[in-house]
Amino acid sequence: MKLYIKNMVCDRCKRVVSEELSKIGITTLDLQLGEIEVDQDLSAERLEMVRQALKSNGFELLEEKRKTLVERIKTLLIEEIQYLKAKKPESENFSDFLARETGHDYTYLSHLFSSETGQTVEHYIIAQKIEKAKEWLSYNELTLSEIAWKLQYSSPAHLSNQFKKLTGLTPSQFKKSNIQNRKTLDRIG
Numbered sequence: 001m002k003l004y005i006k007n008m009v010c011d012r013c014k015r016v017v018s019e020e021l022s023k024i025g026i027t028t029l030d031l032q033l034g035e036i037e038v039d040q041d042l043s044a045e046r047l048e049m050v051r052q053a054l055k056s057n058g059f060e061l062l063e064e065k066r067k068t069l070v071e072r073i074k075t076l077l078i079e080e081i082q083y084l085k086a087k088k089p090e091s092e093n094f095s096d097f098l099a100r101e102t103g104h105d106y107t108y109l110s111h112l113f114s115s116e117t118g119q120t121v122e123h124y125i126i127a128q129k130i131e132k133a134k135e136w137l138s139y140n141e142l143t144l145s146e147i148a149w150k151l152q153y154s155s156p157a158h159l160s161n162q163f164k165k166l167t168g169l170t171p172s173q174f175k176k177s178n179i180q181n182r183k184t185l186d187r188i189g
Helices: 011-023 044-055 065-081 094-102 106-117 121-139 144-150 156-167 171-177
Strands: 002-006 028-032 035-038 060-062
Touching: 002 065, 011 028, 011 035, 011 044, 044 060, 060 065, 065 094, 065 106, 065 121, 094 106, 094 121, 106 121, 121 144, 121 156, 121 171, 144 156, 156 171
Parallel strands: none
Antiparallel strands: 002 035, 002 060, 028 035
């Protein structure tokens, strides 16, 4: 049985979910960001136990197909932008990538995402990229040009413009300010 889980955005999240399910006697067969396969069909009572265990750790069990698909979109984008999984070839745009990975037309995905989250897929992608740029700027190991290239921006100026639009600061101001107002991945967007 597959379970879909909201706010599961990192390896630590995967570990917590696995541990919580183990505590209530549920064995995991496969564990990915946003989804987990368990070794048994769960009764309503056991499903409620899972729901409560997840909720107490900031997660949510997704049971509605629309919400599950939106979380799948978010997970795919987080994996590509934050964890650089490289499932998406550089030459492929995000709309084609999402359509290919989900098996749905991008127009449908875009409308669904907007109606469920109140923001466009494009805005979510930009927010994820800016958050990754903040992380790299905080480490002070990459130049702005290198960051722009890694995030597939056409130029450092394009990245700077989007960075300022979202944060109110230029990347240089952000580095100098020592204000490390980074967001957790489940709060981006």
